[in-house]
Amino acid sequence: MTTTTTETTPVIPLPARAAAALTGLGALATAASAAMAWTWTSDFPGDLTFYGSPAGLQWLALAAGLLTLVVLLGSQGVPGLRWATPAGSNNAVLYAATGTLAVSVYSVASIAVELDGLVNLEPGGWVLAAGGLITVLGALGLPLDRRTAVPLRIVDKRLFLLVPAAPLVWFGTHAIPEDKPVAPVLTALAGGVAIATGAVLLVQLGHLANTWLRLGKIERPLDAPRALPSWVEVLVIIVAFGLGLFAITFGIDTEYGELFIGCLLFAGPTLAALTKSGLIARLRALTVKHRPVTTGAAFAAAASFPFTQSSDQYTSVATNILIFATVALGLNIVVGLAGLLDLGYVAFLGVGAYSAALVSGSPASPIHVQFPFWAAMLTGAAVSMIFGVIIGAPTLRLRGDYLAIVTLGFGEIFRITMLNLNGTTGPKVTNGSNGIPRIPDLEIFGFDLGKPHTVAGIELGRFSNYYLLMLLVTAVVVLIFARVGNSRIGRAWVAIREDETAAEAMGINGFRLKLLAFALGACLAGLAGTVQAHVSYTVTPDQYTFAEALPPNSAFLLAAVILGGMGTISGPLAGATLLFLIPKKLEFLADYQLLAFGAALIVLMRVRPEGLIPNRRQQLEFHEAAIPAQPTGEPTALTKAGA
Amino acid sequence: MTTTAAPLLEVTGVTMRFGGLTAVNDVSLTVGEGEIIGLIGPNGAGKTTFFNCLTGLYVPTEGTVRYRDVQLPPKPHLVTQAGIARTFQNIRLFANMTVLENVLVGRHTRTKEGIFSAILRGPGYHRAEAESRAKAMELLEFTGLADKAEHLARNLPYGEQRKLEIARALASDPGLLLLDEPTAGMNPQETRAAEELVFAIRDKGISILVIEHDMRFIFNLCDRTAVLVQGQKIVEGDRETVQNDERVITAYLGAPLEEAAPAAEGTTPAAPEDTK
Ligand SMILES: Nc1ncnc2c1ncn2[C@@H]1O[C@H](COP(=O)(O)OP(=O)(O)O)[C@@H](O)[C@H]1O
Ligand SMILES: [Mg+2]
Numbered sequence: 001m002t003t004t005t006t007e008t009t010p011v012i013p014l015p016a017r018a019a020a021a022l023t024g025l026g027a028l029a030t031a032a033s034a035a036m037a038w039t040w041t042s043d044f045p046g047d048l049t050f051y052g053s054p055a056g057l058q059w060l061a062l063a064a065g066l067l068t069l070v071v072l073l074g075s076q077g078v079p080g081l082r083w084a085t086p087a088g089s090n091n092a093v094l095y096a097a098t099g100t101l102a103v104s105v106y107s108v109a110s111i112a113v114e115l116d117g118l119v120n121l122e123p124g125g126w127v128l129a130a131g132g133l134i135t136v137l138g139a140l141g142l143p144l145d146r147r148t149a150v151p152l153r154i155v156d157k158r159l160f161l162l163v164p165a166a167p168l169v170w171f172g173t174h175a176i177p178e179d180k181p182v183a184p185v186l187t188a189l190a191g192g193v194a195i196a197t198g199a200v201l202l203v204q205l206g207h208l209a210n211t212w213l214r215l216g217k218i219e220r221p222l223d224a225p226r227a228l229p230s231w232v233e234v235l236v237i238i239v240a241f242g243l244g245l246f247a248i249t250f251g252i253d254t255e256y257g258e259l260f261i262g263c264l265l266f267a268g269p270t271l272a273a274l275t276k277s278g279l280i281a282r283l284r285a286l287t288v289k290h291r292p293v294t295t296g297a298a299f300a301a302a303a304s305f306p307f308t309q310s311s312d313q314y315t316s317v318a319t320n321i322l323i324f325a326t327v328a329l330g331l332n333i334v335v336g337l338a339g340l341l342d343l344g345y346v347a348f349l350g351v352g353a354y355s356a357a358l359v360s361g362s363p364a365s366p367i368h369v370q371f372p373f374w375a376a377m378l379t380g381a382a383v384s385m386i387f388g389v390i391i392g393a394p395t396l397r398l399r400g401d402y403l404a405i406v407t408l409g410f411g412e413i414f415r416i417t418m419l420n421l422n423g424t425t426g427p428k429v430t431n432g433s434n435g436i437p438r439i440p441d442l443e444i445f446g447f448d449l450g451k452p453h454t455v456a457g458i459e460l461g462r463f464s465n466y467y468l469l470m471l472l473v474t475a476v477v478v479l480i481f482a483r484v485g486n487s488r489i490g491r492a493w494v495a496i497r498e499d500e501t502a503a504e505a506m507g508i509n510g511f512r513l514k515l516l517a518f519a520l521g522a523c524l525a526g527l528a529g530t531v532q533a534h535v536s537y538t539v540t541p542d543q544y545t546f547a548e549a550l551p552p553n554s555a556f557l558l559a560a561v562i563l564g565g566m567g568t569i570s571g572p573l574a575g576a577t578l579l580f581l582i583p584k585k586l587e588f589l590a591d592y593q594l595l596a597f598g599a600a601l602i603v604l605m606r607v608r609p610e611g612l613i614p615n616r617r618q619q620l621e622f623h624e625a626a627i628p629a630q631p632t633g634e635p636t637a638l639t640k641a642g643a
Numbered sequence: 644m645t646t647t648a649a650p651l652l653e654v655t656g657v658t659m660r661f662g663g664l665t666a667v668n669d670v671s672l673t674v675g676e677g678e679i680i681g682l683i684g685p686n687g688a689g690k691t692t693f694f695n696c697l698t699g700l701y702v703p704t705e706g707t708v709r710y711r712d713v714q715l716p717p718k719p720h721l722v723t724q725a726g727i728a729r730t731f732q733n734i735r736l737f738a739n740m741t742v743l744e745n746v747l748v749g750r751h752t753r754t755k756e757g758i759f760s761a762i763l764r765g766p767g768y769h770r771a772e773a774e775s776r777a778k779a780m781e782l783l784e785f786t787g788l789a790d791k792a793e794h795l796a797r798n799l800p801y802g803e804q805r806k807l808e809i810a811r812a813l814a815s816d817p818g819l820l821l822l823d824e825p826t827a828g829m830n831p832q833e834t835r836a837a838e839e840l841v842f843a844i845r846d847k848g849i850s851i852l853v854i855e856h857d858m859r860f861i862f863n864l865c866d867r868t869a870v871l872v873q874g875q876k877i878v879e880g881d882r883e884t885v886q887n888d889e890r891v892i893t894a895y896l897g898a899p900l901e902e903a904a905p906a907a908e909g910t911t912p913a914a915p916e917d918t919k
Contacts, residue, residue, distance in 0.1 A: 479762075480762055483761050483762050483764060484758055484761045484762060487756065487761035487768075487772075488747075488750075488751065488754055488756045488761065488771075488772075488775075489756075489757065489758050489761055490761070491740070491744055491747055491748050491751075492748065492751055494737065494739075494740055494744075495737050495740070495748045498737040498738060498739055498740065499735050499736075499737060499738075501700065501719075501735065502731065502735040502736070502737065503737075503748070504700075504718075504719040504720050505698060505700070505719050505720075505723060505728075505729055505731075505735075506720075506723060506748050506749050506751055506752075506811065506812075506814075506815065507720045507723035507724050507749075507751045507752030507815055508720055508748070508751050509720045510720070516758060520758070615739075
């Protein structure tokens, strides 16, 4: 936070000119390699064997190289490109270069691993690898914003005992014949020790690199932006959202996991580079200035997604992402605003889905009625809300962790009850584990959502229809969140989250407001559930568990909120999108899927503990760091006895 | 209000026991309209506990609290609704909300906009919100925090956090304000400024009950002062009565009084245990 301990020096002592030239050369080479063949065989996914026609990972290399070049030229002050790095920091170049290196190293490595050996690389592959390396070496020679000294941190020394333990366990597993009963146990143990050792070494390596690079969180103040005509500003926002739509579409449409990982490796450093360069701050200022345009552009971009798709393959993914994201936003009211830990939230989605299924006219439903959709939606939302009140009323009077325990229990009770209402172990309502199948497609004003329709020459399939319907529901939830969050009620929720005793002393009826948050959250999840029932044809109890490998489940929902950014709107939406896509696209890793997913989560939380999209309040904190914090402890940590 | 003579706050025989410990023992106290009353006593005497009993944070074991001739229910939000606001000895702001938002939360009981009004945002909602903001800004002007309205509460310096607690309490339009050690941790200039602030609040027609350790502060401000020792009120009265009371001198004042008033010369600081 102190600004006096910073300097602007290169990590590798090079003349500034030479460093810039080297970076540019590397970036150009990387971009150019996209037009060359990387490998000789089409066995590697995406077929990277052609000259002059980039595919898959090659597009990423092209984008990364060009982006690094633009950021570099911007920070060098080349006229016409200065907008690219308004903060004028070379650190942005370094981050962009890191993205280039990540894409190139990852591409080369995955070719070598999948095709067995570096011999499978064509010249283009070598150009790519060299380009990535030269870019980063050059960027390290640029004058960077650094700390004058960063003391070396050492992980707990006892953890280093793992290092000699690893070969011992390895030896043990190999010395014992495989048919001995202890063999699998030892193998598992060896795996665990190996992973733990790797993690410890990685963390220590990170500390070493940090001491060497000395790149802390150093902010450069942005000077006031040049005044632009307001139509230009609006245009910039629209272009930005267009690019965003393009990027997300590219990510969803990735046909093989390798490309998706490449996307993530590219996206992380690129976002860091754009943040450092000051572009994100500029864009944020514009979106704040033109709020209605921004909201409109965001929804227009989202609504145009089905029009970019030629089949239902990815619109079904996108529809499920929307459902998941909407439920995460509902949970954000409960967790992010009111600070109530709800571990069984997915059950409310289930209540909504089952209610809609029961009144959908499905032949498997014991109630032989078919509500019009609006009535089914209201029913689902209302039933869900009633359950919210029933669960909340007795527990919300208590403080502390009771709510977490009760909601965790409720989630399981809901699933087990749905299993048991099967006609044998209970009354016949839900068909037990078979669920309620054959839920008919919706018909809204004579518009059958189950059939493809042609709009503006583009055929929209079944999932596209449901996607657009779900987008409307999302819009409603966003509107409710935004308006209630920024009102007397929303402020009371945040006050309760911050310090319940103080909030009550300010005249807030804590119990009533917590119940309100809980009921509203349940109601919104139920609303999403009514659509979900129709999208997935069938509702079964095992769709609504606490934790599973695939979303939506309560653990993933909570992760989406925390990862995305508590108390924000775009945070849970972005977090849910990522959390839905990562496990889905990592399916090719088979047994290692969950491991890789866990690693991705840890990296994300390590790099951005405040969430992908930090709360406006946390941003404020960022800008006011020079003002000393209060000398006493955290007020929220005080107990009632300390009042 | 019934008659002009009826006190604003009437506490009768309040006792608070925590298991075997009697933190407050049969304390009665009245605060009249427009009065500033001081409450002093050594650390652990039960002053904060007494405040908590008044504001519904604790349910007193015995005794009643009447405000404007109505018995107060032991629920903090209802007490605030009735017109008693308070600050906390160890600052309890909403740390991650802005200064303005903190004060707006203080307006909670005096506004009614519910969830539907927030979603629909009719003209009534906008009017109420604008009124709340105007009122909150007015209070920030009053306490001298207007230029920090958009700062996070946690980033204010200590003295300003205390002021913000007062502004937040005033936002509920109280008839009686309870201040728990408002100058703790302040330097002498800040303490004098706080004195001015307390007078200015009284001039708005708000009565004040204040816990303090700074004797000069207490005797400058208060119409009457009550002394609490080991949960019991041992004396109550004006400056002379309190300063010259033997029990007060032996039990508590000792050293601080020597600075504040030479009359207490010769007394040795004694532990509160020696009193009974
Ligand atoms: N919630 C509680 N449970 C048990 N003991 C308490 C509680 N609150 C206060 N006490 C005790 O009551 C006594 C008076 O405390 P307090 O009112 O904070 O004193 P003062 O504010 O006068 O310094 C202390 O001995 C304290 O430990
Ligand atoms: Mg106290």
